[in-house]
Amino acid sequence: MFQIECPYCGARDEREFHFGGEGHLVRPGESVDDESWAQYLYFRDNPKGVHFEQWCHRFGCGTWFNIARDTVTHEILRVYPITDSRPERKSA
Amino acid sequence: MTGYRLGAGSDIDQEQRVHFRFNGKSYQGFQGDTLASALLASGVQVFGRSFKRHRPRGVFAAGVEEPGALVQVGVGARTTPNVRASRLPIHEGLEACTTSHWPSLNLDLARTFDVFSSLIPAGFYNKTFIWPSWQFYEYFVRHTAGFGHAPRAPDPDRYAERTIDVDTLVCGGGATGLAAALEQGASGASVLIAEQDSRFGGSLLSSPMQIVDQPSEQWLTDLLDRIDKSPNIEALTHTSVSGIYDHNLALLVSHAIAGRARETLLSVRAEKIIIAAGAIEQPLVFEHNDRPGIMLLSAMQSYLHRFGIVAGKKIVLAGNNDLLYKAASDFAHSGVSVEAIVDSRCEPSAPYKHLGLTVHHGCQVVASKGGKSLQGVTVTHLNGGDLATKSFDIACDALGISGGMAPTVHLACHAKTPLAYDQSIAAFVPVVTGGGIEVIGAAAGNFDLDASLELIASGQMRTPVATYSRGIGDRFARAGNTSKQWVDLLYDVTIADLDLAIRENYSSVEHMKRYTTNGMSVDQGKTSNLNALSHLAEATERTISEVGTTTYRPPYTPVTLGALVGERSGRFYAPVRELPMHKQHLALGASMELYGDWVRPSTYLKAGEDEASAVNREALAVRQGVGICDGSALGKIEVRGPDAAEFLNFIYLNQVPSLKAGRCRYGLMLNEQGIIFDDGVFCRLGKDEFLVSTTSAHATHVYQWMEEWLQCELVNMDVTLMNATESWANVTLAGPNARALLGRFESDIDLSNEAFPFMAIRTGQLEGVPVRILRVSFSGELGFEVYVPSAYGASLWSEALARGADLGLTPYGVETMMVLRIEKGFLHVGSDTDGQTVPRDVGMGGIAARKQADFIGKRSLSLPNNVREDRLELIGVEPIDPRGELIAGAHLTARGEQRSQGYVTSACFSPTLNRPIGLALLEGGRGRLDEEIDSFDCGIRRRLRVRSPVFFDPEGARLHG
Numbered sequence A: 001m002f003q004i005e006c007p008y009c010g011a012r013d014e015r016e017f018h019f020g021g022e023g024h025l026v027r028p029g030e031s032v033d034d035e036s037w038a039q040y041l042y043f044r045d046n047p048k049g050v051h052f053e054q055w056c057h058r059f060g061c062g063t064w065f066n067i068a069r070d071t072v073t074h075e076i077l078r079v080y081p082i083t084d085s086r087p088e089r090k091s092a
Numbered sequence B: 001m002t003g004y005r006l007g008a009g010s011d012i013d014q015e016q017r018v019h020f021r022f023n024g025k026s027y028q029g030f031q032g033d034t035l036a037s038a039l040l041a042s043g044v045q046v047f048g049r050s051f052k053r054h055r056p057r058g059v060f061a062a063g064v065e066e067p068g069a070l071v072q073v074g075v076g077a078r079t080t081p082n083v084r085a086s087r088l089p090i091h092e093g094l095e096a097c098t099t100s101h102w103p104s105l106n107l108d109l110a111r112t113f114d115v116f117s118s119l120i121p122a123g124f125y126n127k128t129f130i131w132p133s134w135q136f137y138e139y140f141v142r143h144t145a146g147f148g149h150a151p152r153a154p155d156p157d158r159y160a161e162r163t164i165d166v167d168t169l170v171c172g173g174g175a176t177g178l179a180a181a182l183e184q185g186a187s188g189a190s191v192l193i194a195e196q197d198s199r200f201g202g203s204l205l206s207s208p209m210q211i212v213d214q215p216s217e218q219w220l221t222d223l224l225d226r227i228d229k230s231p232n233i234e235a236l237t238h239t240s241v242s243g244i245y246d247h248n249l250a251l252l253v254s255h256a257i258a259g260r261a262r263e264t265l266l267s268v269r270a271e272k273i274i275i276a277a278g279a280i281e282q283p284l285v286f287e288h289n290d291r292p293g294i295m296l297l298s299a300m301q302s303y304l305h306r307f308g309i310v311a312g313k314k315i316v317l318a319g320n321n322d323l324l325y326k327a328a329s330d331f332a333h334s335g336v337s338v339e340a341i342v343d344s345r346c347e348p349s350a351p352y353k354h355l356g357l358t359v360h361h362g363c364q365v366v367a368s369k370g371g372k373s374l375q376g377v378t379v380t381h382l383n384g385g386d387l388a389t390k391s392f393d394i395a396c397d398a399l400g401i402s403g404g405m406a407p408t409v410h411l412a413c414h415a416k417t418p419l420a421y422d423q424s425i426a427a428f429v430p431v432v433t434g435g436g437i438e439v440i441g442a443a444a445g446n447f448d449l450d451a452s453l454e455l456i457a458s459g460q461m462r463t464p465v466a467t468y469s470r471g472i473g474d475r476f477a478r479a480g481n482t483s484k485q486w487v488d489l490l491y492d493v494t495i496a497d498l499d500l501a502i503r504e505n506y507s508s509v510e511h512m513k514r515y516t517t518n519g520m521s522v523d524q525g526k527t528s529n530l531n532a533l534s535h536l537a538e539a540t541e542r543t544i545s546e547v548g549t550t551t552y553r554p555p556y557t558p559v560t561l562g563a564l565v566g567e568r569s570g571r572f573y574a575p576v577r578e579l580p581m582h583k584q585h586l587a588l589g590a591s592m593e594l595y596g597d598w599v600r601p602s603t604y605l606k607a608g609e610d611e612a613s614a615v616n617r618e619a620l621a622v623r624q625g626v627g628i629c630d631g632s633a634l635g636k637i638e639v640r641g642p643d644a645a646e647f648l649n650f651i652y653l654n655q656v657p658s659l660k661a662g663r664c665r666y667g668l669m670l671n672e673q674g675i676i677f678d679d680g681v682f683c684r685l686g687k688d689e690f691l692v693s694t695t696s697a698h699a700t701h702v703y704q705w706m707e708e709w710l711q712c713e714l715v716n717m718d719v720t721l722m723n724a725t726e727s728w729a730n731v732t733l734a735g736p737n738a739r740a741l742l743g744r745f746e747s748d749i750d751l752s753n754e755a756f757p758f759m760a761i762r763t764g765q766l767e768g769v770p771v772r773i774l775r776v777s778f779s780g781e782l783g784f785e786v787y788v789p790s791a792y793g794a795s796l797w798s799e800a801l802a803r804g805a806d807l808g809l810t811p812y813g814v815e816t817m818m819v820l821r822i823e824k825g826f827l828h829v830g831s832d833t834d835g836q837t838v839p840r841d842v843g844m845g846g847i848a849a850r851k852q853a854d855f856i857g858k859r860s861l862s863l864p865n866n867v868r869e870d871r872l873e874l875i876g877v878e879p880i881d882p883r884g885e886l887i888a889g890a891h892l893t894a895r896g897e898q899r900s901q902g903y904v905t906s907a908c909f910s911p912t913l914n915r916p917i918g919l920a921l922l923e924g925g926r927g928r929l930d931e932e933i934d935s936f937d938c939g940i941r942r943r944l945r946v947r948s949p950v951f952f953d954p955e956g957a958r959l960h961g
């Protein structure tokens, strides 16, 4: 079980959080073709290494935020607001 | 073995006798004894049978690594299988018995397995039980396999849970663990030490020595005294670290914490975890090395020092390292002389010359002799790696074996610390890389205690490996029958089994483990993995580093399900929500059932009624007079802010901005795949204020879903959400007399059809209480949902019952509500829709097509799969025979055809129409009205007719009335 640093509440156990999948997905407009829409719906990044993902402190303050996590070591490299843009993979 | 009690032991109190029973026979031991020590002292030799060949097994170890003496403990609901006798403290009245035997320990029919052992090699189960079928063999296998039985009654005990945050967790309370804890605590840091044993001291308890020119007993007492005086150090015995997980979380199972709990699960999050788990002695491999009477050298010492027990009258020690001489010297101090030492190394060990021991250097035990008990060993000279042809026998009834110590690397592995094979100790050591994990002392491969303590005192945790002073020799006998040379005593894996696996190309370490089951039993190979790997390496001419090791995973020792479940069982399994009018429902005799996480009335049974007749009575009462229903479980989400209308317009399939204040609209929510996710009514309370009513089951989910969209996507919208589901009680009045009944309450709200039309909401007061009234209907009748603050729900309910008696007011439950809505063809999301249903399938495609603005799931509605002609569409069905049956879930086919074209989603008996009716999803269903089709359920075909889903009052005159 991870320990996650909520930007508002501090370090808390993973069981208080909800995993929201890959972060920084861009929702296409209605006019995109089927292929691009399907990409948005179903295709996700699955890196060995740094993964950008969103979490919600559901059983706490309710805030959604982004984290950068190493999928090998599970080290959480960075926690940043949901509205921030995706950091460079190296600087994460 | 003919063990006996020599005298005092540091664990036992000889003043206090303890009586217990083993296999139905009475024994006694002393306070502090384990089952193993008490039985050894009584001369018991056979503690059980091995798993596969059912060979007799004695006590092999004194700790958690025990692979032989597994017993069933206790009776009735508290009976526990798989308990290691070496870890079980005895108490007055204890009942224990052996496990792997059938029908009894001495007459073990399955012992014939051993006679035919050549027929059950590695992979036996995979190869043999295929013909004619596994079921053919299952009865016999189930009766002969396993280590005991689970209790048949529910667990009567309670289990507790504790969450702890500490600066440092020390795993293991031996010498180095205690010293490290003190060192860490000196700065004021909070420290928790967990020791699985009943006492602190680790190997010092079994093998006392001099530490810093002081007897280790004295040194230990001083250390524990200092720990006791440190308020920031918590020290727990009887507490096993079962696993280390991500971000330095450790799970501990403790039997030590006083209170009513049988076990306590501790979740410990530590800045630093120091693993001081010690080392486990590895066995020698030779012919018949599984005979009762053969035990680990460290176990012999443990029984001697801690329990005052000598394992036999004639003791031989055999091994490949200097621990042999330390043990012999310990025995000499207790006045016990060792018959002989067999040391596979050629060079004599100098410091022990004065003991006057008979030492056979450069020799190996190649076989044991005897029947169920040991009578002697056969010894042969090693000659430059080869065995001399001449061998000799030594008579003995106890043999202590030592293949050297192997660091207990399990916990380090849980923490993802890589391992490296160290030739100097012939074992794996963890290669610590940081990340808040340290490994010290013997667990790090450092067997020089003085050196470890010096490093700890200097604040340096990471310790270099020390070697055995004279190195380490061979663990494998170089002669003998390999099918009688045991590697895994618990699962009966021999050298011959490993060789067979290698011949059949299961020579990857992971394959070999699974094919032979070596190391896969409850002891997780604590005394078998290393020898199996060593043999695999040698047999395949690879180094052990090349062969590698299998992964050690939690738990380190078996954990009871009770400890993991804690208090979360029975009614504490999940929270259950009660309605504001819960007590009123009980008083009316309602049958309460769980719907989602709410306990709600299903029906209000009257004397002599069954559920079906109660539902019929309640439904007819609603259609003919007026019914009252508790709708408080419906979700109520308040949406406020300048962008509230625009926000909901994105959430709902339906038009939102056009809705006028004081009006309601029925809407669907879709997920991004276009699938129907929830439905309900949304109401506009004011320009920037909405009330969203959701289904009961989805209220929390919908609220979280809205929050996610608001926070993650619609970040510029100024909207506030509040889940007010539990703040408001909902008393629903439905039926032709609903208005008359509501009119009997004093209110500032005009209830007339003109002032308060269908699909409107009014706020005001009712008998002086704030109220929101929705004129909506899930029954098809004139209906009012009356919302008052939850605290007033019960009194409104009771008052309504009192004032409505002459109007035929009848309480109705969820089952009746379902009948009423099926008669009207009203959708129930999750019943009449599934994970593929899009709006067009339920007749709402037009609304979606007309809406200009974007909304969740909109783009998906035009994907090719979502516009197919043959999609399942919601329709009504009824049996052609009005007395026929209609089964929800039944498949639908064209007449006489085989292929499923859909299924019945809801079914009930309609008391209004006096026949079964239902809703269904059917391929192209809307174009097939009046077609005769088949339903298929459990092999039975029934003839149905496709109908419009609205069975009753299709014009809707009643709800507009």
Ligand SMILES: [Zn+2]
Binding pocket: A006, A007, A008, A009, A010, A057, A060, A061, A062, A063
């Ligand atoms: Zn938070």
